[in-house]
Amino acid sequence: MSDFSVVGKPIPMIDAAAKTTGAGKYTDDLSLPGLLIGKILHSPHPHARIRHIDISRALELDGVVAVVTGADAPNPYGILPVGHDEHALALDKVRYVGDNLACVAAEDSRAAERALELIDVDYDILPAYFDPEESMKAERDLIHENKPHNLEKDYHHVFGNPAQGFAQADCTVEGRFIANEVTHAAMEPHSTLATFDLDPVTGNIGRLTVWSSTQVPYYLQHKLSLVLDLPMSQIRVIKPLVGGGFGGKSEVIPLEIIAAIAARKARRPVKITYTREEVCWAHRGRPRTIIDLKTGATSDGRLTAVEARVIQDGGAYCSYGVVTILYSGALLGALYDIANLQYDGYRVLTNKPACGAMRGHGTVNVRFAFESQLDEIAAKLNLDPAEIRRQNLLRPPAITVNGLRVQSYGLPECIEKVVERSGWAERKGRLGKGRGLGLACSHYVSGAANSIIRSDMPHSTVNIKIDRDGGVVVYTGASEIGQGSDTMTSQIAAEVLGCLLSRVKVVAADTDLTPIDIGSYSSRVTFMAGNATLRAAQEVKRQIASAAAQKMGCAPEELIFRDDLVFRRDAQRGVPRLEGEPSGENPSRQRSRGRTHEQANTSQASVAGRVEGQILRGSLQQKRKEDLTPKDFMTFEEAVVAAIDFHGALTGTGSYAPPAAARGGKYKGAGVGPSPAYSYSAQVAEVSVDEETGQVTVHKVWAAHDCGRALNPVAVEGQVIGSVWMGMGQALTEEMIWKDGLLMNPGLLEYRSPSAAESPQVEAIIVESVDPEGPFGAKECSEGALAATIPAISNAIYDAVGIRLHEAPFSPERVLAALRAKKAAKPLNLTEGVDPTRPTRFREHGGALCFKQKGPERHELDASRAR
Amino acid sequence: MTVKPFQLLCPRELSDALATLEKHSGNIRVLAGGTDLLPSMRQRLFEPEYVLDIRQLREIQGIRLTEQGIEIGAFTTLHAIENSDELKRSYPLLVEAAKTVASPVIRNMATIGGNVCLDTRCLWYNQSLSWRKSCGFCIKKDGNICHVAPGGTKCWAAFSADTPPALLCLQAEIEIRNASSSRRVTLEKFYTGEGDNYRRLQPDELVTHIFLPRGSALYGGAYRKLRIRGSIDYPLAAVAVALKRKNGDFEDLRIAITAVNPAPLLVAGVQSLVNRAMTRERMAEEIAELAARTAKPLTTSALTPEYRREIIRVFTKRAVLEAAAD
Amino acid sequence: MTKQLVALRVNRRLHELAIESSWLLLDTLREQLQLTGSKRGCDDSSCGACTVLVDGIPMLACTLLAASCEGREITTIEGVTEHGALAAIQKAYGDWGGAQCGFCTPGFIMTVKHLLATTPKPSEEKIREALSSNLCRCTGYSQMYEAIKAAVEAEQKGLAGDEKNAPSRT
Ligand SMILES: Cc1cc2nc3c(=O)[nH]c(=O)nc-3n(C[C@H](O)[C@H](O)[C@H](O)COP(=O)(O)OP(=O)(O)OC[C@H]3O[C@@H](n4cnc5c(N)ncnc54)[C@H](O)[C@@H]3O)c2cc1C
Ligand code: FES
Numbered sequence A: 001m002s003d004f005s006v007v008g009k010p011i012p013m014i015d016a017a018a019k020t021t022g023a024g025k026y027t028d029d030l031s032l033p034g035l036l037i038g039k040i041l042h043s044p045h046p047h048a049r050i051r052h053i054d055i056s057r058a059l060e061l062d063g064v065v066a067v068v069t070g071a072d073a074p075n076p077y078g079i080l081p082v083g084h085d086e087h088a089l090a091l092d093k094v095r096y097v098g099d100n101l102a103c104v105a106a107e108d109s110r111a112a113e114r115a116l117e118l119i120d121v122d123y124d125i126l127p128a129y130f131d132p133e134e135s136m137k138a139e140r141d142l143i144h145e146n147k148p149h150n151l152e153k154d155y156h157h158v159f160g161n162p163a164q165g166f167a168q169a170d171c172t173v174e175g176r177f178i179a180n181e182v183t184h185a186a187m188e189p190h191s192t193l194a195t196f197d198l199d200p201v202t203g204n205i206g207r208l209t210v211w212s213s214t215q216v217p218y219y220l221q222h223k224l225s226l227v228l229d230l231p232m233s234q235i236r237v238i239k240p241l242v243g244g245g246f247g248g249k250s251e252v253i254p255l256e257i258i259a260a261i262a263a264r265k266a267r268r269p270v271k272i273t274y275t276r277e278e279v280c281w282a283h284r285g286r287p288r289t290i291i292d293l294k295t296g297a298t299s300d301g302r303l304t305a306v307e308a309r310v311i312q313d314g315g316a317y318c319s320y321g322v323v324t325i326l327y328s329g330a331l332l333g334a335l336y337d338i339a340n341l342q343y344d345g346y347r348v349l350t351n352k353p354a355c356g357a358m359r360g361h362g363t364v365n366v367r368f369a370f371e372s373q374l375d376e377i378a379a380k381l382n383l384d385p386a387e388i389r390r391q392n393l394l395r396p397p398a399i400t401v402n403g404l405r406v407q408s409y410g411l412p413e414c415i416e417k418v419v420e421r422s423g424w425a426e427r428k429g430r431l432g433k434g435r436g437l438g439l440a441c442s443h444y445v446s447g448a449a450n451s452i453i454r455s456d457m458p459h460s461t462v463n464i465k466i467d468r469d470g471g472v473v474v475y476t477g478a479s480e481i482g483q484g485s486d487t488m489t490s491q492i493a494a495e496v497l498g499c500l501l502s503r504v505k506v507v508a509a510d511t512d513l514t515p516i517d518i519g520s521y522s523s524r525v526t527f528m529a530g531n532a533t534l535r536a537a538q539e540v541k542r543q544i545a546s547a548a549a550q551k552m553g554c555a556p557e558e559l560i561f562r563d564d565l566v567f568r569r570d571a572q573r574g575v576p577r578l579e580g581e582p583s584g585e586n587p588s589r590q591r592s593r594g595r596t597h598e599q600a601n602t603s604q605a606s607v608a609g610r611v612e613g614q615i616l617r618g619s620l621q622q623k624r625k626e627d628l629t630p631k632d633f634m635t636f637e638e639a640v641v642a643a644i645d646f647h648g649a650l651t652g653t654g655s656y657a658p659p660a661a662a663r664g665g666k667y668k669g670a671g672v673g674p675s676p677a678y679s680y681s682a683q684v685a686e687v688s689v690d691e692e693t694g695q696v697t698v699h700k701v702w703a704a705h706d707c708g709r710a711l712n713p714v715a716v717e718g719q720v721i722g723s724v725w726m727g728m729g730q731a732l733t734e735e736m737i738w739k740d741g742l743l744m745n746p747g748l749l750e751y752r753s754p755s756a757a758e759s760p761q762v763e764a765i766i767v768e769s770v771d772p773e774g775p776f777g778a779k780e781c782s783e784g785a786l787a788a789t790i791p792a793i794s795n796a797i798y799d800a801v802g803i804r805l806h807e808a809p810f811s812p813e814r815v816l817a818a819l820r821a822k823k824a825a826k827p828l829n830l831t832e833g834v835d836p837t838r839p840t841r842f843r844e845h846g847g848a849l850c851f852k853q854k855g856p857e858r859h860e861l862d863a864s865r866a867r
Numbered sequence B: 001m002t003v004k005p006f007q008l009l010c011p012r013e014l015s016d017a018l019a020t021l022e023k024h025s026g027n028i029r030v031l032a033g034g035t036d037l038l039p040s041m042r043q044r045l046f047e048p049e050y051v052l053d054i055r056q057l058r059e060i061q062g063i064r065l066t067e068q069g070i071e072i073g074a075f076t077t078l079h080a081i082e083n084s085d086e087l088k089r090s091y092p093l094l095v096e097a098a099k100t101v102a103s104p105v106i107r108n109m110a111t112i113g114g115n116v117c118l119d120t121r122c123l124w125y126n127q128s129l130s131w132r133k134s135c136g137f138c139i140k141k142d143g144n145i146c147h148v149a150p151g152g153t154k155c156w157a158a159f160s161a162d163t164p165p166a167l168l169c170l171q172a173e174i175e176i177r178n179a180s181s182s183r184r185v186t187l188e189k190f191y192t193g194e195g196d197n198y199r200r201l202q203p204d205e206l207v208t209h210i211f212l213p214r215g216s217a218l219y220g221g222a223y224r225k226l227r228i229r230g231s232i233d234y235p236l237a238a239v240a241v242a243l244k245r246k247n248g249d250f251e252d253l254r255i256a257i258t259a260v261n262p263a264p265l266l267v268a269g270v271q272s273l274v275n276r277a278m279t280r281e282r283m284a285e286e287i288a289e290l291a292a293r294t295a296k297p298l299t300t301s302a303l304t305p306e307y308r309r310e311i312i313r314v315f316t317k318r319a320v321l322e323a324a325a326d
Numbered sequence C: 001m002t003k004q005l006v007a008l009r010v011n012r013r014l015h016e017l018a019i020e021s022s023w024l025l026l027d028t029l030r031e032q033l034q035l036t037g038s039k040r041g042c043d044d045s046s047c048g049a050c051t052v053l054v055d056g057i058p059m060l061a062c063t064l065l066a067a068s069c070e071g072r073e074i075t076t077i078e079g080v081t082e083h084g085a086l087a088a089i090q091k092a093y094g095d096w097g098g099a100q101c102g103f104c105t106p107g108f109i110m111t112v113k114h115l116l117a118t119t120p121k122p123s124e125e126k127i128r129e130a131l132s133s134n135l136c137r138c139t140g141y142s143q144m145y146e147a148i149k150a151a152v153e154a155e156q157k158g159l160a161g162d163e164k165n166a167p168s169r170t
């Protein structure tokens, strides 16, 4: 491994103590004098026209300061420029149970809640659509008038010659796969605090400041400006600590705009924090998806053609939907070498909360289908699942059939690693009754090469400023949401500048202070903000080098920055090493892999370490002042002082825009999928299945992930493990359960994200392909692994008990139903006629919403009545 | 949602507590560990004017050995029950069941009295006020329809506590008191079998003690619980088996199920299947069949009724065989 | 609704507060005492982000009435750090990736504090059981095991000097 001093080391997150002490502030922890609490009124109907909203009774209630409705902010918005179909508060229609109608800002929660009860809304109830295939048949009462057949968007892509490809196949497998809906369930419910300054001259409402739990502060600033008719310069968005996002905070969520509208009307600060149920309604999770997939292969396992028809149940608004349906097609064709590909994607509107981006955006459900079918083919052809994957590897550098450029490609090594570590060759198929191994692969983008707002603007820009005492401040718009972006930023800056990590302070995600960055989504931050940081640091380093070189009587190119020193290349020997500061690395984390815990010489970038360092540097400087002989080295601080004396302020800027070569083809929809680099993942899961109950236990997952270079191995492992674990949730326990547009499990008790009790050991194996364009070769590591886990588990279930599940999650009743179907034993109607090995449609929760004249008011043509 | 305002009463003496219950009868809720009551109050399932906190009533705390067996105060935490040496030795089935409740932290708060009195559960009921509004409410609270059995007038919410099936198998009795009297009933008689009015407890009454008879001590047993996660989750179906053996034969076998009916139920007729001339495996299967027939799950939870009933069958068989194993 | 005066002992300090009977301990800590370290992650008492110690025992602050806590010693995450130094478990969570977004972390730290106080050398099984009271959406829990093992080692080696000087746990 190359000789880095900060990069590649297992450094604790620079904000770790803020989190472990409870001192760090998340949005809901913040308060302001005069703060009001906002509560939102939600629609009880899945689809209705609003005839009239009467807020007068609510306004009279003690403690109520303002009530806002759609009329207070009529401009539409949406995260995609092609999808401006949302209103923060409904104007004329509500489109799902939970849609936003009005907001009360009051002195406390209780007053606000009581006021909600006093708002009277008159509706014209409309029939609602819950099943996407039914919804596509709609002729009347469309969810959005401008979307015939409730079709948000459809794409039809043909690459190569699929018909010919299938003709060449020795074996063709076809089937329908269904993946049910999942949601992010980040532990922090969304929260926003908005306040307006009063203009000091006019006393009118002035500038808006918003603190919000967001992954995309700049998009928020932009959408606020659209909806509130304010110039962006009049809006400041600040992102405090964010308690997890996973995509659920990667677009503008209604409460963010509602809080601002309410603050404007109340002329006081307003904070809204969602309940868990509201988080589920805000949703933007992974849509439930139908995948009709057909794959052809020759007898030696070479894929000849793939055809996929994908229907996504997008919910009531566009959200990221157009991007999701495109990702599903684009990434289908880019993991392996596939010459002929047909993709038909349908993003459909239904009267349910909007789906959006969720970890592994667009790729996960389709990858589940594809990797499962690949195993079906392998079984038919009597090939080892690892072998069939090896047969179809890309040969980089390559351009895939759909125009994606692949440079670094660690997939072969990932496969080898998991095969080796899991004992695949010896153990597969030999684990005894009910136990098995399964393998699957996946990949993901390291940021989108084309931003959702078409422009030539760099995707990330970073400024660095260095003070006279050697303090380095990095200003970045990148949004830390727990993935470690602030730590990554400081590591890159420290590595380039050769200074202590403890010198670097990161100021992040404040639109007034930090240059623009489009946000934390599509795993773009390390690649893009990392590259921008690298460039900014190189720029300041050049300035320091030129000044230092003058002092040292050499050329700037001869200087080396390292260990908080600047020295001449030829004078390496004899340069004193500063004790106790190995460049910010924490030796206690050096578990080269034996977990020796040398706490004694702990000298990380902790408070104590910093103080020691200061003293050391101070005395060293003192000594050096007396020493007037020509220098072969300077301390970093001395070099900085020299540079500031020479140049004035010491600042640098770097930015990153993906290169043209990485931006993909020219066909309609070609903009989604291209990335400057892709991560790769291969996994083996070991499971056992209880054949009488259908309960699946995951014992272990070996996950090899090609992240280009692991800038921080603890962080990379954490991201990979977290992804695999979340994939396991989708594979086994997590599912949004619907009944006629009602979400039956809008809480963490019933939406079951796994607990520690059943979470297996995940062995993360880092593969470093060193990407030519990534910062120090790094690529993404936070999403790509998720998609492989679901099929790896499915394939392992097949190995264990011989059933091929086509519907996720593999809940015990589905597994048992499949086992029963296979044994042709007493058929039990465990899943209401939906055979999980051959699913045809989505299953609704049992029981009845309406019966005769009882139950809620619904239109007579509504699915809930028709049933 | 916030809890609707109420007045909190925290007596130190049982007699005061009972007097308070009498005084505000019908308008007061008993708060024990609160792990069921408080989340429900946040969902506005209960909006009492008074809440009686029984935390300070020493008389109803702790586990005591008596002549007749063991007496457990209603306000004894499940944590204490799990860790009681006496219970581990004599009534291991109860300990096993208690250990599966919720999560360790919740068991630090949850009481056995609260577990016995636990409200019945249903996906159409345990929801926020605004959610319930959107489903038109249900007969258990504020509405006129049962969404899981829409033609009928009965509430089918499932009784979903873990210790009652164990207690039923152990023939536990409970002591119920009001200001003027005290009665002792078998736990079996405590439940009505209706989802809404699920327990026979007058508004002025308090469950004060649970008795485990000596005769049930040293019964072997097993508890099998269906949950999706290994922690936190309520049971979706569960079965308790208690067995007394004599010379290798089954002298007494008792089976109870929970989370599949509006009450926890002792499976009737088990003993008649015992010790007939058949293999143990076969016998376990027949008993399992009986238990499955006793279960009447409906769509009150995420898994289908058919599956939950099937699991009662599988788990009963397993628990019987496990209890029977040497 | 009228308020009543309640004396709450939090992190070894006595606070006299005017509160309503129906207020939950979590809201009271966060809003009245500005102790925002304890988090709210759910509305159905399932997530454990609000875990605090009550008389040394971990409990859910969202499922306790503040008024019921009179006379009991409450310890929140803010009371774990003493004299500005991290407890061994806090440091270990940071070093070993036990905290990603950190939202669940205060709850976990309280749970694990209690685990280590009652079981100084917990088995893997014991750790898993203790952790199963709290939900985390980021880490998959794996790195928490490493952190806890490291904290145990650190405490055993007596290297967590600051920790040792702190007043006794819980
Ligand atoms: C996330 C979560 C998971 C859970 N999982 C499970 C589970 O797996 N299994 C399970 O069994 N339970 C579970 N529970 C429910 C609950 O924690 C337990 O049933 C607990 O034992 C209830 O006891 P408590 O003292 O907290 O009851 P409380 O909430 O205080 O009371 C429950 C009910 O009983 C009444 N009551 C309490 N004590 C008395 C008394 N002495 N006399 C008369 N009435 C009384 C109350 O008025 C109230 O109606 C779970 C709860 C949560 C929040
Ligand atoms: S906030 Fe989730 S358990 Fe208390």
Ligand code: FES
Residues within 6 Å of the ligand: A187, A243, A244, A482, C098, C099, C100, C101, C102, C103, C104, C105, C135, C136, C137, C138, C139
């Ligand atoms: S670290 Fe994010 S929820 Fe646990």
